[in-house]
Amino acid sequence: MFKRLFWMSAGFCAGVFTVMKAQAYVKANTPAPARQFLLGPDIDNVGLRTAQAMLREFNETRKARESELNKKYADRRH
Template identity: 45%
Template sequence: MFKRVIWIGGGVVIGVVIAAKAEAYVRANTPKSAREFVLGTDQDHVAERTLSSLWGQFRTIMDSREEELNRRYIDRARSARH
């Protein structure tokens, strides 16, 4: 289990470093119009917007899955009573 945590943590760190390097490369080597197309008009808060969007998607999926499981178990409990 500890090895998995190390590998996942390492993967996250490598992913963040690669994303930061890619963003810096895009900022340094692309024209403004192309950069705005890739990063959006608010280029100073790309990471925050991305994380916020990912968190929102995660919460939406998690809430829908929780609702599905609750519905399934409630239906199972009701059918067991009858």
């Protein structure tokens, strides 16, 4: 169990480190118009915007699925 937790943590840290280095490389070595096209106008908050978009999409999908299940099961009258 602890080995698995260790390797999952190590993989997560390696992934975060890799993404941070890749973003730093893109920021340093691409022209401003290309950088704004890839990362958007607010370059410093790409991670935060991505997390917010993922959370928003998750909530929209969850609500749609909840509505679908309510129509299917809760609205049935026996």
